[in-house]
Amino acid sequence: MLKKIKLFVFIALMSNQIFGGGFQINEHGAKAMSMAGAFTALANDPSALFFNGAGITQLKGTHLMFGATLISPKASFRGVAPEITEYKMKDQLFNPINLYATHQLNDWLYLGFAVNNQYGLGTEWDNNWIGRFLAVKTDLKTFYFTPTMAIKFFDNFSMSFGLVYATGEVTINRNAQIVPFTGEANVDLKGTGHATGFNIGALYKASENFSLGLSVRSENTFVLNGSATSTGPNAIVPLLPKGDISSKLTTPLNVTFGAALKPMCGLTVTGDFQYIGWSSYDKLTVDFADAKYEDLSANRDYQNTFIARLGAEYNLFSGFDLRGGIFFDKNPVKDEMVEPTLPDANRIGLNIGVGYKITDNISVDLSYLFLRFNERTVTNSQVSYTKGFAPFNGTYNSSANLFGLDFSYNF
Amino acid sequence: MKLVNKFLFVSVFIGLIFVLGCEDRTDLNQPQAPSTGQVSFERFVVLGNSLTAGYQSGSLYQSAQQYSFGKQIANLVNAKFEQPLASDPGLGSRLEIASLSPFALKVNTSQGAPINLNYAAPYNNLGIPGAFTYDILNATKTADSYSAKAGSPNPLFDVILRGQGSQFKQAKALKPTLIFCWIGNNDILGHATSGGTIPYTDPNTFAFLWKQLADSLASLKTKVVIANIPSVTAIPFFTTVPPVTKNPANGQIIPLYGQTKTGVRALVLGQDLVTLQATSVLTDASGNPTGVGLSPSKPLPDAVVLDKDEAAAVQNVIAAYNATLSSLASANGFALVDVNSFFNNVAKNGIVADGLKFTTEFVNGGLFSLDGVHPTNQGYAIVANEFIKVINQKWGSNIPLINVSTVPGSLILAKKIDKSKLDTPIIPKGVLDNLLF
Numbered sequence: 001m002l003k004k005i006k007l008f009v010f011i012a013l014m015s016n017q018i019f020g021g022g023f024q025i026n027e028h029g030a031k032a033m034s035m036a037g038a039f040t041a042l043a044n045d046p047s048a049l050f051f052n053g054a055g056i057t058q059l060k061g062t063h064l065m066f067g068a069t070l071i072s073p074k075a076s077f078r079g080v081a082p083e084i085t086e087y088k089m090k091d092q093l094f095n096p097i098n099l100y101a102t103h104q105l106n107d108w109l110y111l112g113f114a115v116n117n118q119y120g121l122g123t124e125w126d127n128n129w130i131g132r133f134l135a136v137k138t139d140l141k142t143f144y145f146t147p148t149m150a151i152k153f154f155d156n157f158s159m160s161f162g163l164v165y166a167t168g169e170v171t172i173n174r175n176a177q178i179v180p181f182t183g184e185a186n187v188d189l190k191g192t193g194h195a196t197g198f199n200i201g202a203l204y205k206a207s208e209n210f211s212l213g214l215s216v217r218s219e220n221t222f223v224l225n226g227s228a229t230s231t232g233p234n235a236i237v238p239l240l241p242k243g244d245i246s247s248k249l250t251t252p253l254n255v256t257f258g259a260a261l262k263p264m265c266g267l268t269v270t271g272d273f274q275y276i277g278w279s280s281y282d283k284l285t286v287d288f289a290d291a292k293y294e295d296l297s298a299n300r301d302y303q304n305t306f307i308a309r310l311g312a313e314y315n316l317f318s319g320f321d322l323r324g325g326i327f328f329d330k331n332p333v334k335d336e337m338v339e340p341t342l343p344d345a346n347r348i349g350l351n352i353g354v355g356y357k358i359t360d361n362i363s364v365d366l367s368y369l370f371l372r373f374n375e376r377t378v379t380n381s382q383v384s385y386t387k388g389f390a391p392f393n394g395t396y397n398s399s400a401n402l403f404g405l406d407f408s409y410n411f
Numbered sequence: 412m413k414l415v416n417k418f419l420f421v422s423v424f425i426g427l428i429f430v431l432g433c434e435d436r437t438d439l440n441q442p443q444a445p446s447t448g449q450v451s452f453e454r455f456v457v458l459g460n461s462l463t464a465g466y467q468s469g470s471l472y473q474s475a476q477q478y479s480f481g482k483q484i485a486n487l488v489n490a491k492f493e494q495p496l497a498s499d500p501g502l503g504s505r506l507e508i509a510s511l512s513p514f515a516l517k518v519n520t521s522q523g524a525p526i527n528l529n530y531a532a533p534y535n536n537l538g539i540p541g542a543f544t545y546d547i548l549n550a551t552k553t554a555d556s557y558s559a560k561a562g563s564p565n566p567l568f569d570v571i572l573r574g575q576g577s578q579f580k581q582a583k584a585l586k587p588t589l590i591f592c593w594i595g596n597n598d599i600l601g602h603a604t605s606g607g608t609i610p611y612t613d614p615n616t617f618a619f620l621w622k623q624l625a626d627s628l629a630s631l632k633t634k635v636v637i638a639n640i641p642s643v644t645a646i647p648f649f650t651t652v653p654p655v656t657k658n659p660a661n662g663q664i665i666p667l668y669g670q671t672k673t674g675v676r677a678l679v680l681g682q683d684l685v686t687l688q689a690t691s692v693l694t695d696a697s698g699n700p701t702g703v704g705l706s707p708s709k710p711l712p713d714a715v716v717l718d719k720d721e722a723a724a725v726q727n728v729i730a731a732y733n734a735t736l737s738s739l740a741s742a743n744g745f746a747l748v749d750v751n752s753f754f755n756n757v758a759k760n761g762i763v764a765d766g767l768k769f770t771t772e773f774v775n776g777g778l779f780s781l782d783g784v785h786p787t788n789q790g791y792a793i794v795a796n797e798f799i800k801v802i803n804q805k806w807g808s809n810i811p812l813i814n815v816s817t818v819p820g821s822l823i824l825a826k827k828i829d830k831s832k833l834d835t836p837i838i839p840k841g842v843l844d845n846l847l848f
Contacts, residue, residue: 081442084439084440177819180787180820182823390816
C-alpha cells in the first residue's frame with residue numbers, strides 16, 4: 001500500500017543565477033559613472049575609494065561625498081519557442097547609495113571610509129507567467145563597508161590597501177510544480193550573511209598629462225544562513241521544504257587597469273579594462289538543515305569576462321565639466337544557461353553627465369547612463385521551466401536607465 | 412575647442428543615445444502550425460468512452476476535460492475541438508485527496524452542470540463515459556444504451572448526445588476529416604473491476620459489433636484511427652491493495668482470505684488480485700481494520716477479488732478483442748494505436764517522458780487518477796503522444812509530441828485534512844461505486 005507519498009515537487013534550484021553580471025553594480029559615483037566608469041587612472045574624487053583607493057592621495061584635507069544611483073531596469077522574454085508570447089519583467093526601482101569620506105593625515109598618509117552596494121538588484125516576474133517555476137522574485141542586497149589606507153610613496157606613485165566587510169541578503173521566490181496534484185506551491189528562500197575581503201589600488205602619474213591606475217578587488221565569499229518557507233494546498237504543505245538553510249556565494253575577483261590622458265587643455269580621456277573572474281561562481285548550492293529535504297546543487301559555469309570602458313571629461317567653462325563615455329560589458333552567462341532570474345546579455349553603456357562646482361568646497365555631479373542589452377535568442381537552453389525537461393528557449397530583451405547624483409564637500 | 416565644436420560633441424553624444432535607446436527589437440515570427448501531412452484536423456471527431464471523454468477521478472469535469480487526449484492533440488495543431496464540458500466538480504462523484512499522509516480519499520458531494528448544452532453542432536468529442544462497443548452505433552439516449560438494458564441507465568448519454576442520434580450518426584453529420592474511435596474497454600473492464608461478477612461482452616459478439624462499426628466508419632471514406640484495449644489487470648485499481656496483510660498481532664505477513672471461483676481460500680501474492688474497492692471492506696471509515704479477510708469465515712467478497720482464473724480469463728478476452736481490432740484495422744486501412752503493447756511496457760518498466768518518470772503505481776506513479784482506472788492529465792498526454800506517433804507515421808505528418816512536463820497536475824487536493832493515522836489508503840465505503848469506465 002501507499003507507505004509514503006513521494007512528491008514531484010519541483011524545488012530543484014537547478015538553475016539559479018543569483019549573481020550574474022546583472023547583479024554587479026559598478027556605478028558608485030556620479031562623476032565616474034558619467035565617464036563610463038573609466039576612472040581607475042583618474043580617481044580624483046572620493047569615489048576613488050571604490051575605483052582605485054590610491055587616488056585619494058590627490059585629495060587634500062578632508063572630503064565627504066554622498067549620493068545615490070537610481071536604476072530602472074526593464075526586461076522582456078518572448079517564448080517559450082516556438083511561441084512568441086511576450087512576458088514583461090515587473091518594473092522595479094533600485095537605489096544603491098554611496099558614501100565616502102577621505103582624510104589626509106600627513107604628507108604621505110591618507111585614510112578613507114566607504115559605504116556602498118557593490119552587488120545587488122533583483123528581478124520580479126508575474127506569479128502566473130510561464131517561467132514561474134524558474135523565477136518569480138529574486139532579490140539581492142549587499143552593503144560594503146571599506147576602510148582604506150593610502151600611501152603616497154613618491155609624488156607620482158601611490159598605493160592603497162582596503163579591508164572589506166560586507167553584509168548580504170538574498171531572497172529567492174518561485175513556484176513549484178506539485179504534479180500529479182492540482183495547484184502549485186510557492187517556495188521562498190531567504191538568507192542573510194556577511195563576507196570579508198580586501199582591495200588594493202595603485203596610481204602612477206607618468207607625467208602631468210598621463211597616468212596609469214590599477215585596482216584589485218578580491219573575491220568575497222558570503223556565508224548565508226536563513227530559512228525556507230513554502231505555501232501550497234493544505235494537504236501538500238507538510239511535504240514542502242522548510243526550515244533552516246545555508247548557502248555560500250562568492251563574488252568575483254575584479255582587476256582593473258586604467259589609463260588617463262590629457263591631450264589638450266581642459267580635456268581628459270580615460271580608458272579602463274576591467275577583468276571579472278566570474279568563474280568563481282561555478283556552482284550554486286543550498287543546504288537544508290533538515291536531512292529530510294534534498295540539498296540543492298546546480299552548475300552555473302560562469303565564464304570569466306571583462307568590461308572595456310572609454311570616458312572623457314571636458315571643462316566647458318570654469319567650474320563646469322561635461323562628461324561622457326561608452327562601455328562594453330561582456331556577460332558571463334553562456335547561452336544555454338541564461339534564465340529569467342537574470343536575463344543577462346552583452347551590454348553597451350552610454351553615459352553622459354555634468355559636474356558643477358557650486359562654491360570652492362561644494363560640488364555636485366549628475367550623470368545618466370543608458371544600458372542597452374543585446375537581444376539574446378536562446379535556442380539550446382539547458383534550463384527547464386518544468387520539473388522535467390522543457391527547454392526555456394526564447395528571446396530576451398533588456399535595457400536599463402540609470403541616474404546618478406552625488407554631492408561633495410571638502411574642508 | 413571652439414564653442415561650435417563643444418556643442419557638436421554634446422549633440423552627437425545625445426543623438427547617439429536616442430538612436431541606440433529606442434526599442435530596436437527583432438520581430439519574431441509566429442510559429443507555423445505543424446505539418447499535418449496528408450491528414451487534416453479541420454473536422455476532427457473522437458468517439459469512445461470515458462478514456463476519450465477525458466474522465467478522471469470518478470467524474471467528468473471541465474478542468475480535466477481540457478486535457479482529454481483528443482483536446483491535447485487538437486491544441487497542438489490549432490484544431491477546433493468542442494467538448495461537452497461540465498463545470499467542476501463535474502458529473503459523477505469526484506474523488507479528492509483528503510489527506511496525503513495518511514492517504515485518504517473523499518468524494519466531493521457537489522455536482523457540476525453542463526456548460527455548453529446549446530452548442531449548435533455535434534461535439535467534436537463524443538466520447539461517453541460508460542459507453543460499450545454496442546453504444547457507438549446504437550445508443551441514441553440514456554434509455555437505449557447498453558448499460559440501461561443491463562439495468563443501470565447512465566444519464567451522461569443524454570447530456571452528450573442531446574437527442575441528436577448516436578455517436579456515429581453525429582460524427583457523420585460533422586463530415587469528419589479525421590476520426591478517432593477507441594471503444595471496447597468497458598466490454599471487459601466492468602467484468603474485471605467487479606471481480607468477475609458482471610458479465611463481459613463475448614469476443615464473438617465483440618467481433619460482430621466491431622465489424623458493423625468498422626464498416627460504418629469505412630463508409631465515411633475518411634481517415635480513421637482506432638486503438639486497441641490495454642490490459643486492465645496492471646492498472647492501480649488492481650495493484651494497489653495486495654492480497655496479503657500484516658498480522659496485527661505479530662506483524663507477520665499473512666494472506667487474506669477471499670471468495671474465488673473455486674470457493675474461499677487464502678489468496679496468493681502475485682496471482683490473485685484484490686481491487687481498490689476492498690479498502691472499504693478491509694477498513695472502516697476511520698481506517699481501523701474490520702477483520703474481514705483475516706479468516707476463512709470472513710473472506711473478502713467475490714466482488715473485490717479477481718482471482719487468478721478470472722484474471723487469466725480477462726487476459727484471454729482482451730487478446731481476442733485485440734485480434735479482432737487488428738484485423739479490422741488492416742482490412743479497412745485504419746491506423747491502429749497499439750495501446751496494449753505500449754501499456755504493457757509501461758506497466759513493466761515505467762516510462763520516462765520529458766525528464767519525468769512515470770509508473771503505474773497508484774498516485775505516486777503519476778499516470779493514474781484517483782479512481783485507479785483513468786489517466787491523469789499527464790497520463791492522457793502520454794496517450795495522446797502515442798496517437799500522434801501513429802498519425803505521423805501513417806500519414807507523413809510532422810506533429811510535435813506534447814511535452815508531458817508542461818502539463819499541469821490534476822489530482823484534486825481537498826482543503827480539509829483528515830487527521831487519522833493509518834498509512835493505508837482510506838477509501839470510504841461507496842466512494843468507488845459510481846465509477847464509469
